[in-house]
Amino acid sequence: MADKILKELTLRVWRQKDAKSKGHFETYKVHNISQGSSFLEMLDILNEQLISENKEPVYFDHDCREGICGMCSLFINGRAHGPDKEVTTCQLHMRKFHEGETITIEPWRTGAFPVIKDLTVDRDAYEKIQQAGGYVSVNTGGVPDGNAIPIGTDDAEEAMDAAACIGCGACAATCKNGSAMLFVAAKVSQFAKLPQGKVEASRRAKAMVAKMDELGFGNCTNTGACEAECPKSISIQHIARMNREYLCAKLKD
DSSP states (O other), rough: OOOOOEEEEEEEEEHHHHHHOOOOOHHHEEEEEETTTTTTHHHHHHHHHHHHHTTOOEEEEEEEHHSSSOOOOOHHHHHHHESSOOOOOOGGGGGGGGGTTEEEEOOOTTTSSSEEETTTEHHHHHHHHHHHOOOOOOSOOOOGGGSSOOOHHHHHHHHHHHHHHOOOOOHHHHTTOOOOOHHHHHHHHHTTTSSSTTTTTTHHHHHHHHHHHHHHHHHHOOOOOOHHTTTOOTHHHHHHHHHHHHHHHHHHH
């Protein structure tokens, strides 16, 4: 069966010249959009239309378009990555919308992610948190085979679940406090369950939490909004593990 064609959609798109400029919504109409199209393909069509009218296209982030890189950071009708569950914006399809619908498209709304332009935000804060402690130490040249280190199935699976985090920022953008706890917890937890992560275990949680606080993210109040909107369904149980790792490290001090 052929995909249905949406004859007309109204888009309310956030336009902002740069971080210091005042932003505003602009309204556009797009026509004949296949419900089989991805949301980003629809934005591509909008930009082609704007370029043909000698208008500036809408800036938005994208890279892999396969739900892996986490760059497609958009708030769509008040939800991170849009109305579908367990998908990124690039995996969202237009079949989730209806003929004549008005779609509001915004950038991530959190102070730690300043707007670069339009729908594009600076998520370097996540990279700085990762650099503060989200790594393991190995000697170069004689790296042992990972499969030679015995790891229990339950631990391996839980570590892999945490490692599924793509750092898109939906958790912080969704949280009423702008907290990055779910992201930090996922990065701490993926190493806490593995023997390779024990070398930096005593400092990892302290360093990453300290950097998170330094960069202006808020605190967690356990509302669970981050887990609900996470495209990879990262569990808030990882936040509890991170808190334990942090407390143990502080007690050792």
